[in-house]
Amino acid sequence: MRRIFAAKACVLLLANSAFSASRLNPAEKQTLALTPAVVLVTVSYQVTARFTINNTPLELDGIPYGSTGSGFIYRSDGYIVTNGHVVADANLKDADAQNDLRRRITHDVIVEKVEPIYERRTGRKATGSESDFMHAVDLKIFYKQSPDLKVYLANKAYYQAEIKAYSDPITMGGKDVAILKIEAANLPTLKLGDSSNVHIQEPMTVIGYPAVASRLGLQVLGMESLFVPTVTNGHVSAVKSDFKGTPVIQSDAAISHGNSGGPAFNANGEVIGIATFGPEVAGFNFFVPINTAMEFINQVGVKPDSSLFNQIWAASLDAYDAGKCQSAKSKLQGVLNVMPNEPDAFRLLQASEKCIAEEGFIGRALEGSTWMVASAVALVIVITGILLVRRKAGLATHTVTVDVTPQISPGPDYPPEPEPASQSATSADGNFGSIQVMSGSAAGKRFKITKSGLLIGTDANRCQIVVSEDTVSREHAWIVPVDNRIVVIDRGSTNGTFINSVDSPRVSKVGLQNGDRVYLGKKGAVVLTYLSS
Numbered sequence: 001m002r003r004i005f006a007a008k009a010c011v012l013l014l015a016n017s018a019f020s021a022s023r024l025n026p027a028e029k030q031t032l033a034l035t036p037a038v039v040l041v042t043v044s045y046q047v048t049a050r051f052t053i054n055n056t057p058l059e060l061d062g063i064p065y066g067s068t069g070s071g072f073i074y075r076s077d078g079y080i081v082t083n084g085h086v087v088a089d090a091n092l093k094d095a096d097a098q099n100d101l102r103r104r105i106t107h108d109v110i111v112e113k114v115e116p117i118y119e120r121r122t123g124r125k126a127t128g129s130e131s132d133f134m135h136a137v138d139l140k141i142f143y144k145q146s147p148d149l150k151v152y153l154a155n156k157a158y159y160q161a162e163i164k165a166y167s168d169p170i171t172m173g174g175k176d177v178a179i180l181k182i183e184a185a186n187l188p189t190l191k192l193g194d195s196s197n198v199h200i201q202e203p204m205t206v207i208g209y210p211a212v213a214s215r216l217g218l219q220v221l222g223m224e225s226l227f228v229p230t231v232t233n234g235h236v237s238a239v240k241s242d243f244k245g246t247p248v249i250q251s252d253a254a255i256s257h258g259n260s261g262g263p264a265f266n267a268n269g270e271v272i273g274i275a276t277f278g279p280e281v282a283g284f285n286f287f288v289p290i291n292t293a294m295e296f297i298n299q300v301g302v303k304p305d306s307s308l309f310n311q312i313w314a315a316s317l318d319a320y321d322a323g324k325c326q327s328a329k330s331k332l333q334g335v336l337n338v339m340p341n342e343p344d345a346f347r348l349l350q351a352s353e354k355c356i357a358e359e360g361f362i363g364r365a366l367e368g369s370t371w372m373v374a375s376a377v378a379l380v381i382v383i384t385g386i387l388l389v390r391r392k393a394g395l396a397t398h399t400v401t402v403d404v405t406p407q408i409s410p411g412p413d414y415p416p417e418p419e420p421a422s423q424s425a426t427s428a429d430g431n432f433g434s435i436q437v438m439s440g441s442a443a444g445k446r447f448k449i450t451k452s453g454l455l456i457g458t459d460a461n462r463c464q465i466v467v468s469e470d471t472v473s474r475e476h477a478w479i480v481p482v483d484n485r486i487v488v489i490d491r492g493s494t495n496g497t498f499i500n501s502v503d504s505p506r507v508s509k510v511g512l513q514n515g516d517r518v519y520l521g522k523k524g525a526v527v528l529t530y531l532s533s
Contacts, residue, residue, distance in 0.1 A: 049114060198289070
């Protein structure tokens with residue numbers, strides 16, 4: 001046995017770089033694939049205030065006034081979806097929006113700029129209404145009617161944007177969608193989903209730029225931080241309607257000012273909603289369904305597409321994740337040629353260069369040579385076979401006692417007996433944890449894991465967790481204590497079992513950690529969560 005082990009070890013060490021573990025977890029990889037197409041949207045004005053205090057004329061010139069929001073690119077030649085309320089201040093065709101803008105500018109300039117100067121110079125608090133105060137100091141406010149509407153990409157490149165379609169905010173009776181256009185090409189894009197297929201308790205990921213900041217100056221976070229997107233996760237809480245009867249998606253995914261207009265994704269990385277608003281209560285945030293946004297996309301007359309960037313970015317992530325550092329470096333350089341200074345691509349390029357330096361000559365040779373990897377595997381098999389034959393030949397010279405008692409092999413209708421669960425895998429009271437069903441026909445139910453485990457499928461006679469979805473097999477998966485841990489074992493299902501994301505590799509047997517989600521089937525119609533206590 002020692003010789004067999006040594007032979008395996010030598011060859012496996014030789015091929016180590018070719019078979020290295022994934023460098024990215026599934027959720028991280030999916031997030032990296034999506035973030036380049038999420039953009040920062042800004043609307044800004046330069047404001048001048050003239051006023052008089054104690055008969056002294058004063059002027060504040062070049063006061064920056066503006067707001068930020070998020071958006072996402074759906075077409076590679078520069079078409080972007082965001083909220084109507086994100087760009088309302090730049091919509092010169094909307095008289096109501098412009099009147100509201102003037103009221104807000106006047107209020108903010110008075111409160112944040114003029115009143116503090118008045119109090120310092122007079123030693124008195126400003127009293128009365130804003131109108132009275134304006135009259136007392138003879139305040140006049142000026143700003144150019146042409147706003148500065150910009151879209152910033154992840155690499156900090158920015159473009160002037162034009163509003164192609166617009167709807168008022170929901171609070172003003174609109175659907176809160178706007179379509180912008182910038183002059184660019186080969187941009188990263190996102191795939192749009194179908195919000196009519198949204199299910200309660202379906203996982204939801206939101207990406208955006210929640211820069212909580214004053215409209216005057218927007219200087220709360222450092223400039224570098226403004227371009228770092230924030231990722232939050234949650235679930236679909238409900239599908240409701242606004243006061244006009246238009247559908248809205250409710251979620252417990254956290255959003256804040258600045259997230260508005262940003263995309264919300266399903267588990268497949270498809271946009272299903274657009275962050276729009278939420279009361280100041282945790283867990284109650286709302287999203288415009290993507291199908292509502294499609295009305296405005298169709299109005300503009302340009303269909304969503306993919307791009308060259310998407311193709312080479314996906315190939316780069318695959319190569320890096322697989323540990324193919326040489327290939328990843330080459331592909332990432334291609335990404336940076338299309339989108340210079342893209343921060344995630346630049347970071348992975350540096351990591352790839354470090355990986356190349358560490359893997360050495362053998363690793364680089366194996367990575368670039370499929371036949372060498374295959375030869376290494378074949379060598380393991382041949383050496384192992386020879387040593388096993390010799391070992392059996394030696395054993396045949398000895399007399400042995402054989403137990404001929406018939407043994408029943410577990411067939412496809414009977415789960416195999418697990419190895420006994422070690423006491424260290426349980427708490428003092430023998431608790432193996434539980435399974436919470438998050439979505440599907442059994443959603444909301446919780447099942448305690450027993451020593452013999454829980455079988456999940458559509459067969460009510462065999463399974464402890466019974467579901468009715470037609471994408472789930474009769475005996476789809478088995479969650480059971482084995483060797484100091486809780487594992488999930490795929491029972492030869494038709495549509496596969498996946499951990500934490502349907503984009504992760506299909507599993508046959510894998511250990512679970514507290515909070516892991518188990519998806520049954522590629523569409524994730526049934527989702528389970530393992531809870532260790």
